[in-house]
Amino acid sequence: xxxxxxxxxxxxxxxxxxxxxxxxxxxxxxxxxxxxxxxxxxxxxxxxxxxxxxxxxxxxxxxxxxxxxxxxxxxxxxxxxxxxxxxxxxxxxxxxxxxxxxxxxxxxxxxxxxxxxxxxxxxxxxxxxxxxxxxxxxxxxxxxxxxxxxxxxxxxxxxxxxxxxxxxxxxxxxxxxxxxxxxxxxxxxxxxxxxxxxxxxxxxxxxxxxxxxxxxxxxxxxxxxxxxxxxxxxxxxxxxxxxxxxxxxxxxxxxxxxxxxxxxxxxxxxxxxxxxxxxxxxxxxxxxxxxxxxxxxxxxxxxxxxxxxxxxxxx
Amino acid sequence: xxxxxxxxxxxxxxxxxxxxxxxxxxxxxxxxxxxxxxxxxxxxxxxxxxxxxxxxxxxxxxxxxxxxxxxxxxxxxxxxxxxxxxxxxxxxxxxxxxxxxxxxxxxxxxxxxxxxxxxxxxxxxxxxxxxxxxxxxxxxxxxxxxxxxxxxxxxxxxxxxxxxxxxxxxxxxxxxxxxxxxxxxxxxxxxxxxxxxxxxxxxxxxxxxxxxxxxxxxxxxxxxxxxxxxxxxxxxxxxxxxxxxxxxxxxxxxxxxx
Ligand SMILES: Nc1ncnc2c1ncn2[C@@H]1O[C@H](COP(=O)(O)OP(=O)(O)OP(=O)(O)O)[C@@H](O)[C@H]1O
Ligand SMILES: [Mg+2]
Numbered sequence: 108x109x110x111x112x113x114x115x116x117x118x119x120x121x122x123x124x125x126x127x128x129x130x131x132x133x134x135x136x137x138x139x140x141x142x143x144x145x146x147x148x149x150x151x152x153x154x155x156x157x158x159x160x161x162x163x164x165x166x167x168x169x170x171x172x173x174x175x176x177x178x179x180x181x182x183x184x185x186x187x188x189x190x191x192x193x194x195x196x197x198x199x200x201x202x203x204x205x206x207x208x209x210x211x212x213x214x215x216x217x218x219x220x221x222x223x224x225x226x227x228x229x230x231x232x233x234x235x236x237x238x239x240x241x242x243x244x245x246x247x248x249x250x251x252x253x254x255x256x257x258x259x260x261x262x263x264x265x266x267x268x269x270x271x272x273x274x275x276x277x278x279x280x281x282x283x284x285x286x287x288x289x290x291x292x293x294x295x296x297x298x299x300x301x302x303x304x305x306x307x308x309x310x311x312x313x314x315x316x317x318x319x320x321x322x323x324x325x326x327x328x329x330x331x332x333x334x335x336x337x338x339x340x341x342x343x344x345x346x347x348x349x350x351x352x353x354x355x356x357x358x359x360x361x362x363x364x365x366x367x368x369x370x371x372x373x374x375x376x377x378x379x380x381x382x383x384x385x386x387x388x389x390x391x392x393x394x395x396x397x398x399x400x401x402x403x404x405x406x407x408x409x410x411x412x413x414x415x416x417x418x419x420x421x422x
Numbered sequence: 423x424x425x426x427x428x429x430x431x432x433x434x435x436x437x438x439x440x441x442x443x444x445x446x447x448x449x450x451x452x453x454x455x456x457x458x459x460x461x462x463x464x465x466x467x468x469x470x471x472x473x474x475x476x477x478x479x480x481x482x483x484x485x486x487x488x489x490x491x492x493x494x495x496x497x498x499x500x501x502x503x504x505x506x507x508x509x510x511x512x513x514x515x516x517x518x519x520x521x522x523x524x525x526x527x528x529x530x531x532x533x534x535x536x537x538x539x540x541x542x543x544x545x546x547x548x549x550x551x552x553x554x555x556x557x558x559x560x561x562x563x564x565x566x567x568x569x570x571x572x573x574x575x576x577x578x579x580x581x582x583x584x585x586x587x588x589x590x591x592x593x594x595x596x597x598x599x600x601x602x603x604x605x606x607x608x609x610x611x612x613x614x615x616x617x618x619x620x621x622x623x624x625x626x627x628x629x630x631x632x633x634x635x636x637x638x639x640x641x642x643x644x645x646x647x648x649x650x651x652x653x654x655x656x657x658x659x660x661x662x663x664x665x666x667x668x669x670x671x672x673x674x675x676x677x678x679x680x
Contacts (some may be wrong), residue, residue: 108458187526197523201518201520204517
């Protein structure tokens with residue numbers, strides 16, 4: 108997928124990268140490159156191998172095949188050096204729950220060997236970043252899930268990393284906190300920090316990622332910017348039809364014919380891919396197809412995923 | 423060099439957690455053994471020393487049981503931490519997973535745990551010795567050597583039990599380890615009565631108990647009978663810890679960086 112000359116600014120480079128647990132291959136020979144300053148995404152359903160890949164990049168899980176370089180270093184030999192320059196937001200929070208919010212910043216920063224004076228300054232900034240200033244001296248344990256998530260994300264920045272890995276950063280956040288976090292991530296990007304995120308939220312991938320790879324069952328099925336992917340695999344517009352009865356959906360499917368370029372059948376609805384929604388609507392009316400609800404929307408990465416794998420992301 | 427520094431940072435974290443939560447652990451480490459000392463040394467001891475028992479136990483019972491309790495409480499205070507604490511760190515709360523996402527290695531995490539067990543047991547032993555001395559259960563200037571016994575026992579307990587715990591998926595077997603391993607060891611390692619009182623067939627088993635070696639060191643120290651045997655017991659404890667360490671490092675590596 109990224110064959111050809113190496114991008115000179117590739118901070119992370121994987122070739123045939125593989126991770127097997129015993130006989131089970133979780134990541135099956137993936138190739139990708141993450142360039143300096145971009146937001147790079149891994150999009151895929153549960154079990155696709157996103158976390159396994161992230162853990163290899165963050166040097167906490169040795170690969171079992173292929174090549175990987177991170178910040179131009181080799182994870183097999185330079186693990187501590189690489190980890191000292193990256194920030195890691197794991198899928199599951201692993202805060203020191205018996206300690207206070209403040210102590211969590213300091214203790215974690217000490218792991219990087221940073222002096223306390225520097226840490227106090229950064230912790231103060233990061234408290235504000237996480238909007239936890241008023242909870243500074245509270246123990247972490249009783250904080251809400253969203254607050255813990257924000258703390259985990261802020262803590263990952265204590266070493267002022269060049270590269271930040273975020274594994275499903277906004278899972279468990281309310282919509283407002285999500286948008287705020289997106290803002291903060293844009294802020295990091297503006298400062299030149301390279302970000303790698305995994306998500307199974309379409310809107311998140313579309314909003315944040317400059318480029319992304321779609322993963323499924325340990326493999327990368329395609330790669331590009333959100334716009335490129337949509338352009339490559341689906342039409343610009345989608346009409347979603349829902350019917351009262353499965354039988355009606357069947358009937359509509361058999362008579363819809365040429366009304367759309369492509370039709371995807373889901374359990375509870377039909378997706379009609381079209382370049383001209385107006386014309387499709389007229390064609391449906393001519394065939395007297397009368398769904399319960401009819402929704403016209405722009406095509407999204409969800410549709411790309413469906414086209415690539417034949418499955419929806421939630422499945 | 424880097425290795426030493428990051429083990430130190432892991433120790434720093436352990437000690438901070440201890441400082442923030444010391445009330446609970448101080449109870450197991452200091453208050454509980456002192457209660458035992460009062461009950462067994464003064465209460466039970468009064469009974470034994472007046473009776474026929476004093477013929478076989480050539481010391482005041484208080485003098486006898488104080489070093490036993492000092493050593494045994496190092497084992498008890500660390501055992502739970504080594505089992506459930508480690509499961510919490512690698513699974514339930516996962517703080518150790520967070521640590522290895524930094525320049526720290528799994529070996530550093532393990533090293534910090536082992537060292538902090540030693541430091542805390544040392545501090546608890548000092549507190550206990552002071553109380554025991556006030557009660558008259560310490561009769562030699564060698565007594566501070568008993569602190570070494572407590573530190574070594576804590577290191578042995580942490581290095582071995584956490585190496586076991588880190589290999590387990592959950593805590594199902596831990597109560598069994600306590601009931602069939604730790605508690606019998608606590609009772610039958612010469613803590614409360616000399617192992618010579620045990621049936622002869624089981625006496626050699628005591629040699630396998632790290633606690634027995636620790637108790638012997640502590641007792642030699644507080645009663646002023648330090649000799650070549652004391653050194654040998656110290657050697658055995660050091661050897662057990664040294665044997666457990668590589669096993670523990672590998673266990674932490676496999677668990678934290680699979
Ligand atoms: N330590 C492990 N031992 C055995 N199998 C594992 C291990 N870690 C992950 N796997 C398996 O590897 C596959 C990929 O898991 P991974 O966590 O990378 O998926 P994911 O894309 O992050 O999924 P999700 O969206 O649910 O987080 C899964 O089938 C999982 O069961
Ligand atoms: Mg995952």
